Amino acid sequence: MDEINPAVSAFVQEAREILEGLEALLLDLESDSDAEQIDAVFRTLHTVKGSGAMFGFGTLSRFTHHFEDAFDRVREGRLSVDGRLIDLSLKARDHMIALLDCGGDGPGATALEATPGAVALLAALAEITGAASVAPKGAAPQATPEPAPSRTAGRRWTIRFRPEPDALRNGMRPDLLIAELGGLGSVEVGADIGALPALADLDPTLSHLGWTVTLDTDQPRSAIEAVFIFADDAELEITGEVTEPAPENPVRPVVGQAQPAAGEASRKKPEKTGESVRVPAGKLDEIMDQLGELVIAQARLSQMASHEPELESVVEEVERLVTGLRDATLSIRMLPIEVVFGKFRRVVRDLSAELGKEVTLITEGGETEIDKTVIDRLSEPLVHMIRNSMDHGIESAGVRLAAGKPARGTVRQEGGEVLIAIEDDGAGLDAEAIRAKAIERGLLTSEAQPGESELYQLIFAPGFSTAKELSSVSGRGVGMDAVRTTVDALRGAVEVASRAGLGTRVTLRLPVTLAxxxxxxxxxxxxxxxxxxxxxxxxxxxxxxxxxxxxxxxxxxxxxxxxxxxxxxxxxxxxxxxxxxxxxxxxxxxxxxxxxxxxxxxxxxxxxxxxxxxxxxxxxxxxxxxxxxxxxxxxxxxxxxxxxxxxxxxxxxxxxx
Amino acid sequence: MAKTVLIIDDSKAIRDMVTFTLEPHGYRCVGAGDGSEGLTRLRAENPALVITDLNMPVMNGIEFIRHARQDAAGAGIPIVMLTTETKPEMKAEGKSAGATGWINKPFDADMLLSVAKKLAG
Structure with missing residues (x-):
């Protein structure tokens, strides 16, 4: 199996991407369950199941099989999409990622399978699919049972075979099948032309012939049946009798060219692929590095050539090319910020349930492109700020109703230009509490009268931590100072605006690229x-x-x-x-x-x-x-x-x- | 001349897997990511064998086979479905669309090779 190794890493990467997409699909499904979405989920699971088993991820494949069963039922309308199913599916999807991370079957995957969480998950899936709860654990979804090839001594088989009339159109090659039988032992072939119509009535694309093959072989019946695996619509009769070991039969298979002679010449054409190319991010960094050097060299050249009139036009040309090359390279590194947004939906969903607050996440401007490095580093602080909004900003449904706001809170996320704003319609920052806290921490003197925006900047101070003192709900995750550290490292800036009772808006200004x-x-x-x-x-x-x-x-x-x-x-x-x-x-x-x-x-x-x-x-x-x-x-x-x-x-x- | 095998699957990993299995045995493998791309390839490459997935975006395997069988380029060419789907109904649907055969995933290399030999020679 060595030759498929490069394919395994391709599978892992592919599966990971597919599962990222699955999360978004499931979340979409929750708000709008149309048949196409359900199909897409099913197809996703199907792909992972099928590929998994082939690339040595049997455990993953078996688990996915149960998951897929559930969506098969949804597809057939026997199971409806509700919060419970989505909950379960999201968990199942996480479990699949965990199994994928085990890097194939082995002690890791086995141990993971045995964890209470995994067992509970399987049981829950079995429950909704109505499958016998004793799911055939450990059994491959389907494996072609290969009976042990028991060698039977010299038998003579008579095989009567008549393909269905459409067989030739459908790509069946009786000649190859008979040749394959010839490979099993010695054969004698007779053609039955009884059904052949008169030439005038003959449709050359239909199969009119039948064959009787006498085969002497020591191979078992299953080997003969295997030859005809695709011929299940054909008339086929295999009968065997024990014989004396047959003498070497000189008769060679005589087979007419049954297939209408099609143009066999396989034209060699240069492969054109419209697919995208997957490149490790490190390689892009390398190109960027080289390009940086090139920009510098070009700047030096320009400076040196400024006194050499005959060089000027060449240098201008080089400058133009370098600029073009730089823009093109930078654009390769750009990703739509949407990539991170996907993560937020899950965070909001999970946290909604946890905090018992109903929150809607609205994202805008997801198509804005931003450097991959920036995106990678950004996702953590953004998630943190969304958590903050939900935890501290958005009030409980009761408080909100009392304040005349809809019970469902909104957290808004925009990615216009490279301004990323996170906005909620919650209670807003409590200026007085911040002030008190700042004085307590020695960040502010009791006489100081800082402006509002100056005051809000204090929440970014190290030690101000999660601002959990500002609300009754306990804070979680890193503090706002960590957010600012990251944004600083990205050469960006953070601004806070807040109005008591109306909400908070945190704006990140970020450079499009870091390089x-x-x-x-x-x-x-x-x-x-x-x-x-x-x-x-x-x-x-x-x-x-x-x-x-x-x-x-x-x-x-x-x-x-x-x-x-x-x-x-x-x-x-x-x-x-x-x-x-x-x-x-x-x-x-x-x-x-x-x-x-x-x-x-x-x-x-x-x-x-x-x-x-x-x-x-x-x-x-x-x-x-x-x-x-x-x-x-x-x-x-x-x-x-x-x-x-x-x-x-x-x-x-x-x-x- | 090397026989061409067309592999239609939305998973590149599967396409690679089939390619790695067949190429050492002298087949030339070309891939397509869905049924409609598969049809284009079918017309361009004149393959000796087509292996297609069933569940794919844009155009699924069954639709692909139907179209292929109505196309001059697809008549008489062996088309094998390669899929995890095991339901007899689906198999029957594939057959009536004009599929030559059926391989279940997971498949092993020997099995795939024997099918290729059986159908493409």
């Missing part, structure tokens, strides 16, 4: 840094007169708004700049504006992000590095970290003031 960003090149002395353009709001001149000293920290007055600013020289421990005319880049992170003072702004630069080496990874304030057109390295400034640091310093200083 390449647009950056603003800034100069600090003779060093060059990159600030991600996405977080840049504006650039202004730093007029010394506008500086206002306030307990050691500087504020900048921009259009009557005070904006805190950091001198990057100070932040990075450089010697103070001697330049008289400096600039401020106003950036925004976590809903906070912050000015970064630099010596000069050099321009825009498409930046291929390189992660920092292991030794530098812990350095705060940098998101990575990039290579500039002249081959020098520039560090990419991590705006979110700097902002948070500035805010923290401000909070520290406040009590002292």
């Amino acid at each position: 390449i960003i647009d950056g603003l090149l800034v100069r600090l002395g003779d060093a060059v840094f990159v600030i991600p353009l996405a977080s840049v709001e504006e650039c202004v001149e730093l007029d010394a007169a506008e500086r206002q000293r306030e307990s050691g920290r500087t504020m900048l007055c921009i259009r009557e708004h005070l904006v805190p600013f950091l001198d990057l020289d100070v932040v990075f421990g450089r010697d103070p700049s001697t330049e008289t005319r400096r600039r401020v880049v106003i950036v925004k992170a976590d809903g906070q504006r912050l000015g970064l003072v630099v010596d000069d702004i050099l321009g825009q630069h498409q930046t291929v992000i390189k992660t920092l080496s292991q030794y530098h990874r812990d350095v705060e304030g940098f998101a990575g590095a990039t290579i500039l057109g002249d081959g020098s390295v520039a560090l990419i400034i991590d705006v979110a970290t700097l902002t948070r640091r500035a805010l923290a310093e401000r909070a520290e200083r406040k009590p002292a003031a």
Whole structure:
């Protein structure tokens, strides 16, 4: 069976995808059970069952068989789709994934089968299918019983065989069958042409002949029957008698070419496949990496060629091609965000039952495409926020009715552009409770009067954990600080808006891709840094007169708004700049504006992000590095970290003031 | 010249499996993901044997066989159903649509090979 090994991994991957889809199908079925959906579920199970047994997943296949039985009944209208069936089906589907994860039959799968959960599941399936509860456990769904080939000494068999008239049309080849009999021993073949009509009446596509074959063989009857496995509509009679071992029979099978001579020439055509190609994500990363290098090399080339007029057109061409290649490669990595949405439906369903709250999940903009890496890392925080919404946001049915809201709560999820908003129509954040908690934790002084959005930012503070103190329901999973950590790592931002009694909206801003960003090149002395353009709001001149000293920290007055600013020289421990005319880049992170003072702004630069080496990874304030057109390295400034640091310093200083 | 076997199954794993089984024995295997793609392939490849799944999206195996038998390209070509379906009714339906034979999944390599030899030569 060695030659099928590559197929096994293909099966596992395929089955996994099929089962992902099955979850969505089942959830769809719950809200709208049409025949097509039911068929689709059935087909899915059928495929897994059939393939499973062949690829060494017998346990999975046997389990699926029972599952499939249930849907066979649904298909026949003998079982109706209700919450109970969906519950059971979802559990069964999870069990199938678990069995798949065992990697085939073996101790793992056997142990899993014996767990109480699995046994209960089987019993429940047996109950709804009305199958004898003593399900033939361990028996393959169907196995062609092969009786032990007991060798019988020399027997003579007489086989009378007349295919049904349609046999030739249906692809039967009597000549091959008779030749196969010849392979079992020595044969004598006689054709019965009694039924052959006159030539004028002859339909050459019909079979008119019968054959009588005398076969001397030591093979058992089953071997002869096996020759005719597909000829069950034919007249077939096999009779045997024990004989003396027959002498070598010189008669060779004489068989006429019964099939109308069809064009046998099999034309060789190049295979064209419209299928998609499955590629390990790692390979895409590799391409992306190479492409990053190419972008850098191209930037260097452009810079070097700027003084060589004859090179210019070639360089422009290269630039155009690289841009095209980059866009194409990036698009390969894009997946619709819907992929994650699928997971939410299950979470909402399970949690609804658990919390006893009726909740509808509405998803919009699922077709928005976003980098696969972003999607992979995003799914956890999004699930967490949905849990939060359901747990803390959505009130119980009674409270909701009293507040004049429909008993069914809604959690909304949108994926427009790369803004992902999770919105619920629950009770909203309790500003007073957050405030009290923040003061208790020392995040806020009792006199401080932060604005609402500033206050809401506090729920992201580490230690604020699951905000379970804000409601009577206990929190679960990671805290909002984990959400922010992930979003930060993706170079995104989180914003919270909430209105008491009306609901909460958490918005994630995310870059479409992680690999390449647009950056603003800034100069600090003779060093060059990159600030991600996405977080840049504006650039202004730093007029010394506008500086206002306030307990050691500087504020900048921009259009009557005070904006805190950091001198990057100070932040990075450089010697103070001697330049008289400096600039401020106003950036925004976590809903906070912050000015970064630099010596000069050099321009825009498409930046291929390189992660920092292991030794530098812990350095705060940098998101990575990039290579500039002249081959020098520039560090990419991590705006979110700097902002948070500035805010923290401000909070520290406040009590002292 | 290598005989061509057309495998119609929505599972690539199954198509691969059949291919890995038959190719070492000199058959040339081509695949299709559903019945309608199967018909296109049937006309283009002139296979010596067609192996088709029953439950497939777009066009199922029975429909495929019906269409194939009405098509010049499909007349007289052995078409075997490869499926987990075991009900006699389904088998009869397949037969009346014009199927040559029936293989149940799971199948083993020897069985598949013997069927290919029996029907395609």
